[in-house]
Amino acid sequence: MATATTTTTASEGDAGVIAVVRVHARVRREGAVEGVVAAVKMRASASASMDARAGAELTSDAGPPSTADALLRRECDRVYVADVEWRPGAVRSRRLLPWQFVVEARAYRVSETREEMTTTTIASNNEGQTTVACEKWVLPSLDFEGAWESLEFDDDGVKSRLLAYASTALIFSKSGVRQSVVAWNRVVLLHGPPGTGKTTLCKALAQMLSIKFSDVFDESFLIEVNAHSLFAGVYSESPKQVHRVFKQIRELAENGNALVFVLIDEVESVAAARTSAMSANEPSDTIRVVNALLTQIDALKSKPNVIVLTTSNLTQAIDLAFVDRADIKCFIGPPGFNARYNILRSCVQELIDRRLLHGAAPVDLDDCTASNCPTSLALRTAVQATDGFSGRTLRKLPFLTYSSVGSGAQCSVQTFLRALTVQAKSELNDRLQLKRT
Ligand SMILES: Nc1ncnc2c1ncn2[C@@H]1O[C@H](COP(=O)(O)OP(=O)(O)OP(=O)(O)O)[C@@H](O)[C@H]1O
Numbered sequence: 001m002a003t004a005t006t007t008t009t010a011s012e013g014d015a016g017v018i019a020v021v022r023v024h025a026r027v028r029r030e031g032a033v034e035g036v037v038a039a040v041k042m043r044a045s046a047s048a049s050m051d052a053r054a055g056a057e058l059t060s061d062a063g064p065p066s067t068a069d070a071l072l073r074r075e076c077d078r079v080y081v082a083d084v085e086w087r088p089g090a091v092r093s094r095r096l097l098p099w100q101f102v103v104e105a106r107a108y109r110v111s112e113t114r115e116e117m118t119t120t121t122i123a124s125n126n127e128g129q130t131t132v133a134c135e136k137w138v139l140p141s142l143d144f145e146g147a148w149e150s151l152e153f154d155d156d157g158v159k160s161r162l163l164a165y166a167s168t169a170l171i172f173s174k175s176g177v178r179q180s181v182v183a184w185n186r187v188v189l190l191h192g193p194p195g196t197g198k199t200t201l202c203k204a205l206a207q208m209l210s211i212k213f214s215d216v217f218d219e220s221f222l223i224e225v226n227a228h229s230l231f232a233g234v235y236s237e238s239p240k241q242v243h244r245v246f247k248q249i250r251e252l253a254e255n256g257n258a259l260v261f262v263l264i265d266e267v268e269s270v271a272a273a274r275t276s277a278m279s280a281n282e283p284s285d286t287i288r289v290v291n292a293l294l295t296q297i298d299a300l301k302s303k304p305n306v307i308v309l310t311t312s313n314l315t316q317a318i319d320l321a322f323v324d325r326a327d328i329k330c331f332i333g334p335p336g337f338n339a340r341y342n343i344l345r346s347c348v349q350e351l352i353d354r355r356l357l358h359g360a361a362p363v364d365l366d367d368c369t370a371s372n373c374p375t376s377l378a379l380r381t382a383v384q385a386t387d388g389f390s391g392r393t394l395r396k397l398p399f400l401t402y403s404s405v406g407s408g409a410q411c412s413v414q415t416f417l418r419a420l421t422v423q424a425k426s427e428l429n430d431r432l433q434l435k436r437t
């Protein structure tokens with residue numbers, strides 16, 4: 001069973017504090033959790049400064065390693081900054097001095113458990129047909145490790161807002177705030193063009209919250225509902241199928257000590273089905289299945305330990321029935337210049353770490369040496385050629401580029417970055433061609 005514990009040194013009145021740095025430690029064995037949290041605190045408070053970027057490793061300062069360092073090395077796979085919460089009005093900086101931050105330390109063990117939840121429907125030949133209706137992960141899961149830090153948005157308030165919203169919803173639930181007095185739902189809708197990170201953000205959010213609330217809930221799960229499976233089977237079977245799927249979810253949520261995230265990805269596939277059924281004047285099963293789904297979402301809303309996460313590809317015209325149910329509706333657009341730079345920079349760094357490229361990595365945009373660093377300038381040129389690309393396309397671009405230079409370990413970062421610009425322009429051309437045909 002995955003476990004985690006937490007401690008915080010945050011205090012509202014701390015003079016000079018501009019940020020809460022959330023440091024996470026992934027431990028190898030359950031018994032190490034308590035000791036690791038204490039060691040993280042010790043290491044952080046002994047640091048001359050803190051790297052305030054999500055994903056930064058908590059490294060020891062120069063000098064002889066302390067007992068805390070030795071313990072962290074022995075017990076942890078990774079100790080890293082998961083997230084930084086800036087105080088309102090704070091001037092952000094890459095490195096924080098000891099009096100500028102407080103640390104929230106958490107240690108957790110990841111689970112590798114991932115199960116398919118199946119249901120049996122009657123197919124058109126009247127035979128029983130087994131459908132994979134959902135996938136279930138025990139959180140925190142190995143599958144979602146690093147997802148939160150890997151997401152880059154120009155408006156980095158997107159992640160903080162979602163985390164703060166979902167945390168507040170859970171705190172209200174746990175405190176027993178009466179919904180009849182203060183109303184809130186636990187339904188999130190992320191919408192935007194394809195490949196902008198919506199699904200990844202939902203899964204990463206569930207992972208973050210499972211770690212954050214591990215001292216409140218004994219266990220956490222993420223259930224991903226396969227929206228297409230809801231239309232499986234013969235006509236009259238579909239609403240029953242919805243019922244079966246959500247029955248399993250409700251059973252899981254019966255345990256008030258379990259935190260349950262329900263992800264309904266590409267919710268528009270359900271909504272679109274309703275619109276087309278209505279326009280075809282077809283008072284069919286399709287409408288009943290959508291209505292059944294909406295009823296089930298409403299039923300889940302009353303469970304204080306359930307958060308429903310939905311995503312949609314449609315930027316306009318999302319079915320109003322879904323929009324109305326969501327407390328928080330967040331548009332996730334294509335990444336801007338800074339986010340694109342950071343995504344491609346992380347790809348170049350990965351190839352250097354794996355010894356597939358040699359040479360100096362481009363530096364951070366806010367690094368004062370960025371304007372003189374040749375690889376950073378070359379990366380800027382490549383990034384300029386990627387305007388309008390989604391995060392998904394950007395993460396594929398380095399692979400295509402590497403296969404185009406084809407020189408293996410001989411490839412320098414500079415050569416690679418020049419090829420990256422060429423590849424980006426070629427990708428843009430391909431898109432224009434596709435639009436014309
Ligand atoms: N802003 C981003 N920063 C970093 N990586 C990103 C970003 N957006 C997308 N990616 C990467 O692109 C891939 C696809 O993302 P994801 O599937 O979450 O997008 P999506 O918005 O759900 O797409 P779709 O609408 O097609 O379902 C993932 O590997 C993700 O990490």
Ligand SMILES: [Mg+2]
Nearest residue numbers: 198199265311
């Ligand atoms: Mg998606």
